[in-house]
Amino acid sequence: MKAEIIAVGTELLLGQIVNTNAQYIAQGCAGIGLDVYYQTVVGDNRQRLRETFALAASRADFVIVTGGLGPTQDDLTKDALAELLGLPISIHGPSMERIEDVFRARGLHMVESNSRQANVIEGCDPFPNDNGLAVGVGLTHKGTHYVLLPGPPKEMKPMFDRYAVPWIRAVMGEEAVPLHSKMLKFAGIGESNLEHRLIDLIDGQQDPTIAPYAKEGEVSIRLTTRASSPAEAERKLAETERVIRDRVGEHLYAVEDVPIERVIVELLSRSGKKAALAESCTGGLASELLTAVPGSSAALVGAIVCYTNAAKRDLLGVPESLLEGEGAPGAISAETAAALAERVMERTGADYALSITGVAGPAQSEGKPVGLVYIGIAERGKPAETEKLQLSGNRGSIRLKAAKQSFYRLWQRLRAEAES
Amino acid sequence: MKAEIIAVGTELLLGQIVNTNAQYIAQGCAGIGLDVYYQTVVGDNRQRLRETFALAASRADFVIVTGGLGPTQDDLTKDALAELLGLPISIHGPSMERIEDVFRARGLHMVESNSRQANVIEGCDPFPNDNGLAVGVGLTHKGTHYVLLPGPPKEMKPMFDRYAVPWIRAVMGEEAVPLHSKMLKFAGIGESNLEHRLIDLIDGQQDPTIAPYAKEGEVSIRLTTRASSPAEAERKLAETERVIRDRVGEHLYAVEDVPIERVIVELLSRSGKKAALAESCTGGLASELLTAVPGSSAALVGAIVCYTNAAKRDLLGVPESLLEGEGAPGAISAETAAALAERVMERTGADYALSITGVAGPAQSEGKPVGLVYIGIAERGKPAETEKLQLSGNRGSIRLKAAKQSFYRLWQRLRAEAES
Numbered sequence: 001m002k003a004e005i006i007a008v009g010t011e012l013l014l015g016q017i018v019n020t021n022a023q024y025i026a027q028g029c030a031g032i033g034l035d036v037y038y039q040t041v042v043g044d045n046r047q048r049l050r051e052t053f054a055l056a057a058s059r060a061d062f063v064i065v066t067g068g069l070g071p072t073q074d075d076l077t078k079d080a081l082a083e084l085l086g087l088p089i090s091i092h093g094p095s096m097e098r099i100e101d102v103f104r105a106r107g108l109h110m111v112e113s114n115s116r117q118a119n120v121i122e123g124c125d126p127f128p129n130d131n132g133l134a135v136g137v138g139l140t141h142k143g144t145h146y147v148l149l150p151g152p153p154k155e156m157k158p159m160f161d162r163y164a165v166p167w168i169r170a171v172m173g174e175e176a177v178p179l180h181s182k183m184l185k186f187a188g189i190g191e192s193n194l195e196h197r198l199i200d201l202i203d204g205q206q207d208p209t210i211a212p213y214a215k216e217g218e219v220s221i222r223l224t225t226r227a228s229s230p231a232e233a234e235r236k237l238a239e240t241e242r243v244i245r246d247r248v249g250e251h252l253y254a255v256e257d258v259p260i261e262r263v264i265v266e267l268l269s270r271s272g273k274k275a276a277l278a279e280s281c282t283g284g285l286a287s288e289l290l291t292a293v294p295g296s297s298a299a300l301v302g303a304i305v306c307y308t309n310a311a312k313r314d315l316l317g318v319p320e321s322l323l324e325g326e327g328a329p330g331a332i333s334a335e336t337a338a339a340l341a342e343r344v345m346e347r348t349g350a351d352y353a354l355s356i357t358g359v360a361g362p363a364q365s366e367g368k369p370v371g372l373v374y375i376g377i378a379e380r381g382k383p384a385e386t387e388k389l390q391l392s393g394n395r396g397s398i399r400l401k402a403a404k405q406s407f408y409r410l411w412q413r414l415r416a417e418a419e420s
Numbered sequence: 421m422k423a424e425i426i427a428v429g430t431e432l433l434l435g436q437i438v439n440t441n442a443q444y445i446a447q448g449c450a451g452i453g454l455d456v457y458y459q460t461v462v463g464d465n466r467q468r469l470r471e472t473f474a475l476a477a478s479r480a481d482f483v484i485v486t487g488g489l490g491p492t493q494d495d496l497t498k499d500a501l502a503e504l505l506g507l508p509i510s511i512h513g514p515s516m517e518r519i520e521d522v523f524r525a526r527g528l529h530m531v532e533s534n535s536r537q538a539n540v541i542e543g544c545d546p547f548p549n550d551n552g553l554a555v556g557v558g559l560t561h562k563g564t565h566y567v568l569l570p571g572p573p574k575e576m577k578p579m580f581d582r583y584a585v586p587w588i589r590a591v592m593g594e595e596a597v598p599l600h601s602k603m604l605k606f607a608g609i610g611e612s613n614l615e616h617r618l619i620d621l622i623d624g625q626q627d628p629t630i631a632p633y634a635k636e637g638e639v640s641i642r643l644t645t646r647a648s649s650p651a652e653a654e655r656k657l658a659e660t661e662r663v664i665r666d667r668v669g670e671h672l673y674a675v676e677d678v679p680i681e682r683v684i685v686e687l688l689s690r691s692g693k694k695a696a697l698a699e700s701c702t703g704g705l706a707s708e709l710l711t712a713v714p715g716s717s718a719a720l721v722g723a724i725v726c727y728t729n730a731a732k733r734d735l736l737g738v739p740e741s742l743l744e745g746e747g748a749p750g751a752i753s754a755e756t757a758a759a760l761a762e763r764v765m766e767r768t769g770a771d772y773a774l775s776i777t778g779v780a781g782p783a784q785s786e787g788k789p790v791g792l793v794y795i796g797i798a799e800r801g802k803p804a805e806t807e808k809l810q811l812s813g814n815r816g817s818i819r820l821k822a823a824k825q826s827f828y829r830l831w832q833r834l835r836a837e838a839e840s
Contacts (some may be wrong), residue, residue: 013456015446016633019439022461026435036433037468041442041459048457055475277725283711284704287725291703294782294815302731304724305697305707311722311768348731362714395714 001175003029004060005039006052008067008077009151012041021066021156025149028165033177033226034062044068049080057144062168067151069134071113077148078137082121085141092120095128095135102133127163131155138167145171180233181224184244185254188408191219197247201240208240216397217404220257253411260407261289267414268299268352275410276350277303278316278340280331280357281373286403301348306340316343330366332357334374338384341376352413353378354406358389360398373402377409385409421595423449424480425459426472428487428497429571432461441486441576445569448585453597453646454482464488469500477564482588487571489554491533497568498557502541505561512540515548515555522553547583551575558587565591600653601644604664605674608828611639617667621660628660636817637824640677673831680827681709687834688719688772695830696770697723698736698760700751700777701793706823721768726760736763750786752777754794758804761796772833773798774826778809780818793822797829805829 005025011017022039029036037059042052049068056063068077082089096118103110117134120126127136132155137148147164149156169176186194191214195202198221202210208225223240227233245252253260268275277287277300287303290296304315309331312318318339322328329335340355358373359365371391378384389405391398425445431437442459449456457479462472469488476483488497502509516538523530537554540546547556552575557568567584569576589596606614611634615622618641622630628645643660647653665672673680688695697707697720707723710716724735729751732738738759742748749755760775778793779785791811798804809825811818 012443013446013459014450015443015448015456018443019459023432023435023438026433028435030434036435037463037465038472039433039439039461043457045457052458279704282708283716284699284707284723284725287704287727288702288708291725291727292816292819296703297728300727302724302726302728302735303704304722304735305704305711306722307707307711307720308717308722314768315722315724348734396712399712 001034001061001172002059003034003036003062003064004056005029005036006056006063006065007039007041007151008044008049008065009041010043010074012067013043021149021151021153024153024157025064025066025160028160029062029064031179031181032165032169032172033175033179034168034172044074044076046076046080046083049076050084053081053084053146057146060144062145062147062171064147064149064164066149066156069117069136069148069150071116071133073113075116078119078121081139081146081148085121087141088122089119090122091115091118092126092135093118095120095126095133099133125167127159127167129155130158130162136163138164140171177226179224179226180230180237181222182237182241182255183257184221184223184241184252185256185258185260186219186221186248186251187253187260187404187411189219189248189251194219194221194248194251198244201243208236210240216393217400218259251408253408253415259289260404260411262293264407264411264414265290265293265296265299267411267418269295271414271417273351274299274301274348275352275354276301276344276348278344278353278355278376279303279305280307280312280340280355281360282356282399282403283307283360285399286354286356286406289403289407301350304344304347312336312340316340316347318343330368332359332366332368332372332374334376334386334388337374337376337386338378339376341378341384341386345378345380351380352410354410356402356406358391358398358402360402361395371398373398373405375402375406375409377406377413379413421454421481421592422479423454423456423482423484424476425449425456426476426483426485427459427461427571428464428469428485429461430463430494432487433463441569441571441573444573444577445484445486445580448580449482449484451599452585452589452592453595453599454588454592464494464496466496466500466503469496470504473501473504473566477566480564482565482567482591484567484569484584486569486576489537489556489568489570491536491553493533495536498539498541501559501566501568505541507561508542509539510542511535511538512546512555513538515540515546515553519553545587547579547587549575550578550582556583558584560591597646598648598653599644600647600650600657601642602657602661602675603677604641604643604661604672605676605678605680606639606641606668606671607673607680607824607831609639609668609671614639614641614668614671618664621663628656630660630664636813637820638679670832671828673828673835679709680824680831682713684827684831684834685710685713685716685719687831687838689715691834691837693771694719694721694768695772695774696721696764696768698764698773698775698796699723699725700727700732700760700775701780702776702819702823703727703780705819706774706776706826709823709827721770724764724767732756732760736760736767738763750788752779752786752788752792752794754796754806754808757794757796757806758798759796761798761804761806765798765800771800772830774830776822776826778811778818778822780822781815791818793818793825795822795826795829797826797833799833 124137124139139146208223306312341353345353355376361370373389544557544559559566628643645656726732761773765773775796781790793809
């Protein structure tokens with residue numbers, strides 16, 4: 001079956017915002033085997049909305065619309081569709097009560113226009129809005145299935161996942177293809193290297209499909225299979241995963257879509273150990289990523305951002321002889337990376353410590369090139385180790401790749417210990 | 421005049437990528453006064469491409485297409501348009517030579533299909549591709565103007581700006597409106613409060629237009645005017661800016677689109693002073709934002725991320741009596757915020773210090789609610805001051821708002837000093 005996605009909003013036409021809603025809905029459609037042939041953006045204009053809906057209905061089984069369900073006179077989606085289909089608008093009681101409750105709780109006066117958000121088209125299945133006020137609509141009319149969703153992503157996404165997708169699946173019946181997929185996440189390996197080592201699998205893929213994705217500092221592979229039962233899917237995915245593990249298993253840190261810092265926080269929490277960080281060129285980014293994981297206080301003691309040589313000396317006691325002067329290796333060196341990791345471990349009493357020092361750019365530093373980064377890793381009772389990296393990209397991407405690579409090294413240690 | 425934007429690509433329909441090209445082109449159109457009524461996404465399918473082009477041509481003066489200019493058999497944009505218009509395809513000599521040169525320089529064998537990237541529609545104005553191989557097209561046929569651009573953003577954007585926009589402007593002639601705009605950036609004030617204080621200006625806006633935007637932790641206003649000369653534009657924008665300054669000038673930190681941390685780094689660098697940070701709930705985010713500004717090493721000594729109570733005590737010497745035990749104000753308190761700021765200033769020898777301690781969530785801490793944050797600001801020779809915030813949003817947005825609010829407080833000090 002075919003679907004068409006329509007996003008309504010003048011701010012999209014003016015380029016003030018990017019159409020992430022269409023992408024989200026398109027992914028959801030692909031996930032249930034619903035083909036999308038067109039996506040359209042149209043403004044808050046009654047006539048153009050009607051024409052766009054009519055055209056979509058002539059080409060697709062499902063017309064999925066996002067935006068234009070709000071309280072203002074510019075929000076015309078429901079009115080335009082009701083007009084096109086010749087159906088009356090009515091008020092959805094539970095949504096109206098919910099709107100009244102919200103206004104009462106906030107001590108605000110509810111104006112007439114707010115009630116528009118409780119409007120539905122008669123005969124539809126209303127979709128509750130768990131994160132906002134405008135009710136959604138699922139409606140079948142003369143063989144075409146219409147889905148109306150709010151525009152704000154934080155309202156649209158949960159409504160789509162919780163109410164619209166099950167409704168669409170029910171309409172599709174047998175035609176809803178149960179796609180099963182599994183995300184494999186890799187660290188410490190670049191996209192091209194990963195693809196190179198799996199090239200015969202990727203080129204010869206059939207079922208499961210093997211799709212590599214790269215974000216900055218992260219590489220993933222999504223395995224997808226069409227199977228009639230979860231057990232069959234699991235068997236097919238596991239077989240492909242095993243082949244991939246045989247080749248690049250040492251880089252596979254998770255089989256779900258999580259960042260490596262989450263895995264690190266879990267491994268640390270489980271072992272009752274704590275890490276500390278000394279960051280120079282990353283400026284707090286590594287610490288920020290780790291502490292963005294809820295519960296990270298059980299895993300991270302703290303971090304010292306020693307952006308300047310003075311801070312490396314005063315906050316961590318790195319000897320002047322390492323940092324400056326004739327014959328000194330300098331702040332950007334394996335020696336300093338090792339000293340930073342050892343000293344922050346000592347100062348904080350942590351069990352592990354990471355350090356990152358390098359040239360994030362845009363200009364070189366100490367006569368060393370942009371992208372040169374040293375990582376240090378210290379562990380209680382063992383000598384510190386370092387790694388030299390030559391990273392490409394702009395300032396932000398060098399910082400991110402450096403932080404992720406340091407996480408990869410810590411993850412290796414933690415995994416080895418968990419397995420021992 | 422009206423334009424319609426068409427993005428071609430199966431990966432858009434599958435939701436694998438988000439349609440940033442449409443946003444970029446839409447912004448460009450708005451900038452020259454070209455109205456966009458529709459945006460469409462369509463796959464690499466000859467018949468559907470032809471239908472989509474025909475529909476767009478029936479509704480718009482300009483049909484701007486991105487994607488489908490590559491070398492493979494799936495890249496059908498030029499073929500489909502040529503078929504629709506009944507025009508022949510020919511090879512653009514200079515583009516062909518460029519493709520051959522690139523292959524020769526890389527020592528690669530050029531296959532037949534690569535020459536497709538030099539194809540143009542007869543009678544068109546070819547647009548050079550400064551960042552890739554596929555040549556672009558500007559073509560007027562039976563009163564409709566077609567613009568064909570490549571799909572990869574790094575090729576599309578420069579081709580659009582350098583060649584397509586001037587071509588469109590030339591076609592539009594007098595109708596190309598030279599829009600001038602100016603961005604005003606605010607800190608320490610929420611979007612609704614800012615709008616409330618300017619509501620009569622916003623509601624009564626004519627020329628310049630006044631468009632407020634909110635990103636997390638940032639509020640901006642874009643003033644836009646249609647003027648025949650830069651001098652006239654400057655006069656009109658300055659007049660509106662003056663009225664806005666009279667009302668909310670104490671929050672206006674820049675008249676260009678820069679983050680507040682950049683202004684802080686500049687003010688510090690200019691005065692030769694340095695700042696330090698003690699971060700608890702923000703976990704390194706404030707430091708990361710400041711050090712993301714190139715040249716920040718002249719402005720920031722360093723930061724201490726004291727995520728745990730142990731770190732507050734061991735790294736910064738915050739007294740145990742503040743942090744824990746009967747009657748202690750706790751880690752999330754004005755007292756601890758003040759101590760953190762004072763102590764990190766002392767330890768680092770900085771001239772200013774910021775501290776941030778609070779509950780970023782998802783769970784409460786010390787029995788205190790999610791979103792409660794204390795900010796401390798210390799300055800050499802003055803007692804530390806603190807501010808209590810109750811922020812809304814998820815973990816990430818609470819952290820960002822807290823960091824930005826601390827920057828606002830530091831900016832106030834620095835500005836006052838710069839003006840004194």
